[in-house]
Amino acid sequence: MDVKLKQCFIAVDDFDKALAFYVEALGLEVRNDVSFEDMRWVTVASPLQPDVEIVLEPPGADPDLSPADREAMARLLAKGVLRGVNFSTADCDALYRRVQEAGWDVLQEPMDQPWGVRDCAIRDPSGNLLRFSERRDG
DSSP states (O other): OOOOEEEEEOOOOHHHHHHIIIITTTTOEEEEEEEEEEEEEEEOOTTOOOOEEEEEEOOOOOOTOHHHHHHHHHHHHHTTTEEEEEOSSSSSSHHHHHHHTTTOEEEEEEETTTTTTEEEEEEEEOOOOEEEEEEOOO
């Protein structure tokens, strides 16, 4: 079978702040920016992974959701309980310093984990939890 990841979705409540974080702080590039009616979707991706994109979308963007469900999604996002994405990086400490110096919300400083990675945890401007890990060989 030939199955590969193409896109994953992250809910954001402020596209300008999200783009400042994902593009300026993390170094991802904007691949697409689409507006339709009162919604917007932006795809960002690492230049190192041309086939994988993160779609930034409004909370509750599914057209089949009721207004009450959309409100519930927005409340969950505001609480920071929606899941984000796990990234890999060649230098966890450098990424941590860059994000911290830019003033973004760091939850966990880089630390060595028993499963063979050094990782840190950061919240994006919408409250999504993102983890960044560096493989430790040895």
